[in-house]
Amino acid sequence: MPNHSLVSSLQQRRQHLAQIFDAPVILWSGTAPSRNFPANTFPFRASSHFLYFAGVPLENAAIRLEGGKLELFMDEESPESALWHGEIPKRDEIAQTIGADAAYPLAELDSRAANAATVAVQDIKTNQQQSEILNRPVAPAHAAKGIDLELAKAIISLRLTHDAEAIAELRKAAAVSVEAHRAGMAATPTAKTEAEIRAAMESEILAHDMSCAYSSIVTVHGEVLHNNQYHHPLQPGDLLLADVGAETAMGWASDLTRTWAVTGKFSPTQRDLYEVVLAAHDACIEKMRPGVEYRDIHLLAASVIAQGLVDLGILQGQVSDLVERDAHALFFPHGVGHLVGLDVHDMEDLGDLAGYEAGRKRSDRFGLGFLRLNRPLQPSMLVTIEPGFYQVPAILKDPQTRSKYQDVVNWERLDQFSDVRGIRIEDDVLVTEEGTQVLTADLPTQADEIEQQF
């Protein structure tokens, strides 16, 4: 059953590609990697570049794009497979669903592979097939070369901004992520461990038949930026940082963080720092519009955080000097956000090719080097805005760092904020012609409103 809106979006995407890229393109979907034995796999996740043009997550399939036409390559299931996996739609039905112009068994791909460009998939097994079928080495996506590099640039120019079909999916993912966070807050009063809150949040995502776009962070140790452990007990006085986002069946992601008090009520020190992070969050979103440099949004967050910490007596000095010296990064060591799309860090498989405008490179500065996006904003770009405040022992206990910043940090004053390990407030922000639209705006950010959830 063709979905006309999907089919027409997919057709537009490949016509756009044809306008800017001449050679034939073959994109593979990949296979599910084994967990502990071949029949026990991780859930299948199709390559995002495949999904962008094919629309549906077909395992072990490939598409060939040329002149705006799509050929689908996949094998039909065997009769034995029907016993285990049910009646799967036939190749021709799938071809119709996605508006393919032709459909063939995988074995035919070999004869249609001449001079084709591709993007290396993450799945190593399929990656080896890419080299075999194209009869040349296919470098990893982040190190693409020659025709593959040109293709990557062309795909980036399409995927950087989202069409209506994509935005509808991104909205669905955002809406379910909001529900997940509400469920996490609702579960907090009776939860005894991080794991119980994580369970309540992911359960909401699963109940909508979606998956998690990334490994959830649900922790009272928010200072560990990529914390994927959930065993800590919840203690009164703890803040809980929850970074949990849904992904739709078609692969579109969302990325959402809130921080709340385990008791439901922030302590005065927690609230003070929460307000600093929130001020940065709000200032960034307020400032965003087409043409604005995302790097400037990051530096704005840095300035607002530095100013807030000066106001609280934690930092001392001129805000502009503090930011120039990266003093903000003692407490806000990551970038203010990144692209969101089919990947939660969209197109990060291509290294910085998508995140960084041509000719720009990562900064060596501690306060800028972790910035994942450095481009002027464009209408229909989706980015996160996620300022934070963290007390990371690896940074703040480092003798060299302490000595370097001894004149700007009031360590005694900082000690009074020891009940704040990590705070982050993150929303998914769509750039529009007029300014922005926050896709995750239904979830409160104000401290009062968050407390009212309890």
Place this chain on the structure above:
Amino acid sequence: MPNHSLVSSLQQRRQHLAQIFDAPVILWSGTAPSRNFPANTFPFRASSHFLYFAGVPLENAAIRLEGGKLELFMDEESPESALWHGEIPKRDEIAQTIGADAAYPLAELDSRAANAATVAVQDIKTNQQQSEILNRPVAPAHAAKGIDLELAKAIISLRLTHDAEAIAELRKAAAVSVEAHRAGMAATPTAKTEAEIRAAMESEILAHDMSCAYSSIVTVHGEVLHNNQYHHPLQPGDLLLADVGAETAMGWASDLTRTWAVTGKFSPTQRDLYEVVLAAHDACIEKMRPGVEYRDIHLLAASVIAQGLVDLGILQGQVSDLVERDAHALFFPHGVGHLVGLDVHDMEDLGDLAGYEAGRKRSDRFGLGFLRLNRPLQPSMLVTIEPGFYQVPAILKDPQTRSKYQDVVNWERLDQFSDVRGIRIEDDVLVTEEGTQVLTADLPTQADEIEQQF
């Protein structure tokens, strides 16, 4: 902090290995495969053979076993990594936790690799390292050769039966799986889709900080044996088949299936067939004890099901003839169960080497060929008992099959049972000296008791 009971179990396991295997052994843990870009990975799952001897899931680590001694090889985290992943225990602390005799950086492995045997891991990246470091091709685990095959056989002889440490973990996994099924039943009256019940079940597993041992099956289409879709709405009259099992943090699995009515109450036809499956389940467990052939348990299930279907008028003829002709397999096409341990199909990475006693091979018979275990039972073996009844269109609509079995199936009578697509009742059964102990026995199997959950 060493866990003395774990350390002593791990020491015993490697001493047992040393008694039956002479050469040095190197086992790798593997790495987490990428999902859609390198930093977005699936959850890390260590190789089960590594876990068996090392006890804890260390990513990108290796152990070398010789003469009962264990050397641990892993790299310490970099200071930058501490920012993202927190303070991870040092190598020497981990070595102490698992009772290692020595600990080195990974780079040292090269110089300690001479003449070592190994088991190929599932993770392809690590598998390539295995060949490089051992300086020889390492065939996939299911096709192990030479010294690696000898090692696989030695490990199987250990892992076939479980020590007290393992049984304690298997009990924990079973207990949480039971809770997950209770949660699934509790969620059913208000759930509108399969996805909502799946969410309630997996949430219970996550809340205990465990993971799913395999992709959950939660479906009103139980006739699709490996159904991993959850989008169907729940309709009155549907049976729901839920095959969901937890895995502990140390990797020990459980595997548990129940089938219940979406309304909470079986129809008379559903109950009739449920009773047939339950009779097979109970008869198998009743018959199990050390020395009994698991194949005979499978054939017993086949006979009880055939007898039940004769009693219901669905099959006609002598039960022994029906089973010999594989008529039971029209409705019960899979094996009655398999080994359970660190893998939910334990050691299936080694093909049939673990499941099948030396010299035995899979049968060509439709009614026996899917049997995953064909050995005499031994004390401390954990196996599933999971008879089922399914109406699989790929089997029952096949003209050849219909003609072959036209004299034994009463198709009109079968039509009266059209509200049964799939029923399975599965428990984890530990073989003891005296007979059996059902680790998942806290979850009811009787139709009346299941109805009382609603």
